[in-house]
Amino acid sequence: MVRTLKGHERHGGHRAAEAGRASEAGPDEQVERRAPESPTDLPKRSWGAVLKGTLQEFKKDELTDRAAALTYxxxxxxxxxxxxxxxxxxxxxxxxxxxxxxxxxxxxxxAARDGRSPVVWFPALPQRLAAARVELADFLRVSAGDLALVPNASAGASVVYAALTLRPGGEIVVTDHGYGAVTMGAERLARRWGGRVRTARVPLNADEDAAYDAVVAELGDATELVVVDQITSATARRLPVERIGAEARRRGIPVLVDGAHAPGLLDAPLADATYDVWTGNLHKWGCAPRGTAALVARGPLRERLHPLIDSWAAADPYPDRFDQQGTIDATSYLAAPTSLGFIERTWGWPAARRYMDDLADYGASVIGSTVSGLTGADSSVDVGMPVPGMRLVRLPDGLAADRIEADALRDRVALELGVEAAFTSFDGIGYMRLSAHVYNTAADYEYFAEECVPALGKWARGN
Incomplete structure (x- = not known):
C-alpha cells in the first residue's frame, strides 16, 4: 500500500522529483569522491561528532547488556x-x-601432578610441622621438644587454663597491664572453680623493683597461677618476668608468661626467664602469616597441656599431639620459618632491631613534639622499662579514655584519615602506641604528625 505524504498535493512535481532521487540508494558520485577513505583522513573538527555518534550508537544497540549476556x-x-x-x-x-x-x-x-592427593598429604603433615618446630625452636633458642604451635598467644593461655586443676577459692594473679583477652580467660577460669582474680596495680612508670614488688605483693597461700606479660600490649613496656618467675617458682606457684610481642623484638626472649609456660606470637615482629604462635612449656605442667581441638594424636606426648588437629589450616605454621629467615637473610635480626628502635625513637619525638605544640602539655611518656621498637605518646585530653574509645579512635583514623594506627588507654588516659618495623620509614611518622595530629586536636575539642 502506498501512503501519500502530507503536503504532497500542493507540491506534486517537486515531491515526485525528490522521491525519484531518494529511490536511488547511497550517496552520489561527488559525495563519494569527497568522502574520507580511512579514519585518519577525517578533519580534526569531525572527531567530536564521530565520538559522540559512536557513543550514542553504543548505547542504542545496548552493547553492554549484550556483552554481559554473552559472558553469562x-x-x-x-x-x-x-x-x-x-x-x-x-x-x-x-x-x-x-x-x-x-x-x-x-x-x-x-601434589596432583606427582600422583599425590590430600589423602597422602595430610597424614604426613605432622612430620612437616615437627620439622618446622625445630627451626622455630632454634630461632627462639629453646628445645624443639618444649615447643608446640598454637594460633596465637591467647590460644596458648587458653591451653594452660584448660590444663589446670584448681581448688575452690584459689586465686590467679594478673596485672593491670595484661592483655584483655588473656585476663578475661583467667576471670572465666576463676568463676568456673569458685576462685577469684587478683590484679596487681603496676604504675606506668614503675621501674623493675617497683613492678616486681607490686606483683609479688599479690601472691599468697591461695595463689594457683601467675599470669604476667613479658611485653605489655597496651602500655609498650616490659615487666620483670625473670624475677617474678623465680619468686613464684620458689613458692611453688605455676607461672604463665604472655610473650605475645617478644619474638623478633627481643633477642632470645626465653633465655633468662623462669616460667612453666611461655607463649608468644610469631605473626607480629616475626612477620609470619597471621595465626602463628609458639607455646613453650617446661616442668610438670607440660604433660597436662593439650591442644584446644582433640584429634587422633591426643594420646601422643607433648608437644607431638599439637601437630595433628583435624582439619586445622597449618599453612601459617609451615610458612613461619621462611618469614623469620627472610628478615635474617635480608637485614639480619640484630640490625633490624636496631633500625626499629631508632625509628621508634624518632617517631615518638616527631609525633610527640607536634602533639605537645598543639596541647601545650608534655606528651612524652615514661614507661619505666621500655622495649625496643615500641613507644607511647600521650594523646590530647578527651581522646581514648578507655579501651572502647581507643578502639573507636583507631577505626575513625583508619576510615577518615586513611592511616593504620594503634591507640590504647591506661588509668583513664589515652595514648598512641607507636610501633616500628623494617618496612616503616621516617616519612610514615612525619606524615602522621603533619596530617593527622591536627585532626586529633579537633576531635579532642569536639569538632
Whole structure:
C-alpha cells in the first residue's frame, strides 16, 4: 500500500522529483569522491561528532547488556561442554585420551601432578610441622621438644587454663597491664572453680623493683597461677618476668608468661626467664602469616597441656599431639620459618632491631613534639622499662579514655584519615602506641604528625 505524504498535493512535481532521487540508494558520485577513505583522513573538527555518534550508537544497540549476556551464557555453557568432552574421551581412543590427561596434569598443583592427593598429604603433615618446630625452636633458642604451635598467644593461655586443676577459692594473679583477652580467660577460669582474680596495680612508670614488688605483693597461700606479660600490649613496656618467675617458682606457684610481642623484638626472649609456660606470637615482629604462635612449656605442667581441638594424636606426648588437629589450616605454621629467615637473610635480626628502635625513637619525638605544640602539655611518656621498637605518646585530653574509645579512635583514623594506627588507654588516659618495623620509614611518622595530629586536636575539642 502506498501512503501519500502530507503536503504532497500542493507540491506534486517537486515531491515526485525528490522521491525519484531518494529511490536511488547511497550517496552520489561527488559525495563519494569527497568522502574520507580511512579514519585518519577525517578533519580534526569531525572527531567530536564521530565520538559522540559512536557513543550514542553504543548505547542504542545496548552493547553492554549484550556483552554481559554473552559472558553469562558462555560461562553457563562451559561446564556442560567439559562434561561432553569427558564423555567423548573414551570413544576417541586411548592415545588421544592420554594426551588430554597429560596436558591437564601439567596444569595441576604439585601434589596432583606427582600422583599425590590430600589423602597422602595430610597424614604426613605432622612430620612437616615437627620439622618446622625445630627451626622455630632454634630461632627462639629453646628445645624443639618444649615447643608446640598454637594460633596465637591467647590460644596458648587458653591451653594452660584448660590444663589446670584448681581448688575452690584459689586465686590467679594478673596485672593491670595484661592483655584483655588473656585476663578475661583467667576471670572465666576463676568463676568456673569458685576462685577469684587478683590484679596487681603496676604504675606506668614503675621501674623493675617497683613492678616486681607490686606483683609479688599479690601472691599468697591461695595463689594457683601467675599470669604476667613479658611485653605489655597496651602500655609498650616490659615487666620483670625473670624475677617474678623465680619468686613464684620458689613458692611453688605455676607461672604463665604472655610473650605475645617478644619474638623478633627481643633477642632470645626465653633465655633468662623462669616460667612453666611461655607463649608468644610469631605473626607480629616475626612477620609470619597471621595465626602463628609458639607455646613453650617446661616442668610438670607440660604433660597436662593439650591442644584446644582433640584429634587422633591426643594420646601422643607433648608437644607431638599439637601437630595433628583435624582439619586445622597449618599453612601459617609451615610458612613461619621462611618469614623469620627472610628478615635474617635480608637485614639480619640484630640490625633490624636496631633500625626499629631508632625509628621508634624518632617517631615518638616527631609525633610527640607536634602533639605537645598543639596541647601545650608534655606528651612524652615514661614507661619505666621500655622495649625496643615500641613507644607511647600521650594523646590530647578527651581522646581514648578507655579501651572502647581507643578502639573507636583507631577505626575513625583508619576510615577518615586513611592511616593504620594503634591507640590504647591506661588509668583513664589515652595514648598512641607507636610501633616500628623494617618496612616503616621516617616519612610514615612525619606524615602522621603533619596530617593527622591536627585532626586529633579537633576531635579532642569536639569538632
Amino acid at each position: 551464557y558462555g560461562i553457563l555453557a562451559l561446564f556442560p561442554a567439559l562434561l561432553a568432552l569427558i564423555s567423548l574421551l573414551g570413544v576417541i581412543g586411548e592415545s588421544a585420551t592420554q594426551r588430554v590427561l597429560d596436558n591437564i596434569q601439567k596444569l595441576a598443583p604439585g
